[in-house]
Amino acid sequence: MKFSVKTSVKSAPRLGKLYCSNDSPSSFRFQTPMVLLYTRGGSLPHITHEVFKMISKNQEIIQIPLTSTYSFHQAMSQFEGNIASFVGMKDCLSYMTVQDPGELTQSGHHVKDNIPIWTRGGKVMINADKYMDLIENYKPDMYCMLTDSDTNVASLNKRIIKSVDNTIKFYNKCMERHTKSEILKDTFVIASVTGGYSIRERKRCLDAVTSNENVGGYVIDGLHNNGPEVEFIPFDEVKPVVKYVTENLPVDKVRIVQGCWNPLMVLHLVGCGIDIFDTSYCYIVTERSAALTFSLGTDDKLQKFEINLRESQYADDFKPILPNCTCLACTKHTRGYIHHLLAVQELLGPILLTIHNVHHYLRFFEKIRECIKENTLPEYQTKIAKEFREFEKKISSRTSSDTSVIAAES
C-alpha cells in the first residue's frame, strides 16, 4: 500500500489518498481522513458478512486487534489464505493492531521484552519475534508493529520512559524482521509513537522511529488504555502532545490514532492532521443502546447528539431513528420497534443499532472530507461542539442526580 497527501502543513486538516500496491495513481482506494471498521474476533460486532454487504457497498479496511484473534493462531498456521479471508471478509483489506480499542486494556504485568495481551484464554506474553511470526501467519494488508502503549494521563515518568524504551526495542526488531520478510514485502507497516504525556519522551521515541523510509505511517499510541473511558477525554488534555507529535512526524506519512474518541474529538484530531480513526466508538455507543443522531449538515438546525432507545419515550415512537437517514435500520424500522427489541434483549436490537451507527459514522467521515475540501470544517466543528455540549450536560446531570440519590440513601 501507498499513501499520498498534498500538503506541506504538518499539523492541520489534510486530504490524503491510500493506494494498494498495484493501483494506478488515479485509482486510489481510500480517501483520508477515514475510519477503519473495528472488529472483535474478526467480525464487526453483531454483523455477519451477509449483513455487512447491506451496510457498505464500498471496499473497507477492517481493524483486527490481536487480543481478540490470538486464539486463531494455530488454525492460521495451516490456513492457506490471509486473516481477512479466514474471518469471512475477503472483500476487505485488513489492519492488525496489538490492543483492542473497544475494551479497557489491563495495565501492568510487564515482563522484559514482552507485552502482555489479554486473550480469550487469559494473559499471553508476546515478544517481537513471536509477534512477527503471528503477523507473517495472519498476513494482514497493514499492521502496527509491537509496541508498549501502556500509558495514560496519570502515568508516572518511570513507566513512560520504560514504554518508550520498549517501543524502540520492538521497533528495531520488528523493522529488521519486516525488511527481511518475503511474505511481508507488500505489507504496509505502521510504527508506533509512545511517550505518554511527556514531550521529552515523545521526542525520544520520534527520533528513534522516524528515519526509515520503509515505514508506511505512524500511530500515536500511549494516550490512553482503550475502552469506553476514552470517549470523555478532553481535547485540552491531549492537545500539547498530539500537536507536538504531528508537527514532528514526516508530513508524507499516514497518521493513525486509535480509540473510542467522540466525534468532536475526532474533529479536533483531524485539525491536528490525523488521517485514520476506527469505529470502536460506534461499538460502545451501541452497547449502551444508543443511536448516533448528531448533525451531518452545516445548516443552523441543531440535532440531538445521540438518543438512547431504551428510554420508554420511544416505545410508541414509530419514526425512524433519524429522518432522511438512508441506512437499512432507518429505512425499514422504527424507534418503537428497536426500543422493543432492546427492552426484551433480542439479538436484532444491537444489530440494527450497529447498522445505523456505523452508517452514520461513515457518513460523518464523508462530511469531514467534504468540509476540508470546501474549507468549512470550523463551522461544522462549532455545530458539533454545541450538540456535544448539550449531550454532555444531559449525561452529567444524570450522573450527578444519581450520586445525590446514592448520597441520600446512605
Next chain:
Amino acid sequence: MTSPKNPLVFKIFTECRKTKARTSKIYLPHGEVDAPVFMPVGTQGTMKGLLNEQLYNLEIQIILANTYHLGLKPGREIIEKAGGLHRFMNWNRNLLTDSGGFQMVSLLKLAQITEEGVKFQSLNESKLEILLTPEHSIEIQNSIGADIIMQLDDVVKTTSTDVNRITEAVGRTSRWLDRCLMAHKKADSQSIFPIVQGGLSTELRTKSALEHCSKNVRGYAIGGLSGGESKDDFWKMVHLSTNILPKDKPRYVMGVGFAVDLVVCVALGADMFDCVFPTRTARFGCALIMTGQINLRQKKYQNDFSPIDKECRCSTCETYTRSYLHHIVTMHTVACHLVTVHNLAFQQRLMKTIRVNIKEGTFPDFVRKFMYDVYPDKKYPSWVADSMKAVNIDLIR
C-alpha cells in the same frame, strides 16, 4: 387467490400414492406458502438475530410469534398503535400466532386452569392475578393480526395418565373453540385453527378430532404432543388425527422440528410444523446436517477449513469455515447469527427436498434413502420403522 372473505385457500397439488404425504399451497393474506412447510419461531416479533431481508433470502414464507410474550411486551396497545405485528416488525410475509395457553402452562408453574380460562400470576412487579380467557386470547391475537391464529386450548402434559383430566381437557378445548370462534373479530383476514387434544388416548384423540371436524374452520392443528412422550405413542396420535381430519384442509403438527420427525409426519399426512429447535440449537453452536448435527465447539473443528455443509448454499456456508466458527462460537453473537442462518437454510432445504420428491412420485424412495443415511447400520428405532410401515414404506426390506 384469497378474497376478502376467505383469508385461507388450500390447494393440494400432488398426493403420494403410497403414503399420506401431499404437496400443497396455502394462500394467505401475506402471500402463498408451499407446504409441507417448516415455520421458524420468532417469539418476540423478531427471528433470533436475523434481519427480515435474510429471511426473505432464505425464502421463508411464514414465521411464528408468541401471543403470551407479545402480550406482555410490547403489549397489545403498542402493537395496535403500530397497526399490527406485520407493520410493527415490518414483515410483509405471513405470520402465525399461538394462543398463549401453552406458554402459560409450560412457563408458569402456578397456572391454574378453570372453565373460565387460564389463571396465573403476572411475571412483572405487580404480581397481579391474570386470567387468560379464550376471548382475551383472541382479542390479543386480533390485535397482533397474524394470518393464522390458534384457539386457546386446555393443554395437559403428554406424560399424564390421568384419564379424567384428559377427558376434561378434550371437552373444554371444544367448548373454548366455540368461544374463540364467537370472539373472533377479524374472520375476513385471520383464520382460527382448532387444536386436537386428547393426550395419548386413541379414544379421546378421536373424540377431539371428530368434534373439531364439525366446526366451520379452514385448518387444524394437532397439539399436546412433542412434550416428552414416547415416540411410539407420538406417531400413532398423529396418524390417527390425520386419518380423521378432512383431507382438503391444512394440518399443522405443533412443536415438531427434528429432521426425522418432519419426514415421518409428512408421510403421515401433516402439512405444517414449527419448533424452536433449529434456532435454539444454533445459539449453542450446533449446526444441522442431513445426518444429524455437529457441535462446532468441539476441538476437532479447530483446523477444519470446510464449510458446515458442502451441499449447503446458504450465506454462512458460502463464506465461513467450520474452523472460524469454532473459534468464535459462544464468544460472539455473530456466531449465533451465522449458525442460525445455516440451520434455517437446512430446514428450508429439507422441506423443499420433501416437496420435490412428493411431486415427482419418489417420496417413498426418498424416505428410505433419508432414513438409511441417518441410521446407516439400519437399526431403525421402532417408531420410525412402525410409522413408515403404517404408510406402506418398509424400511427393513
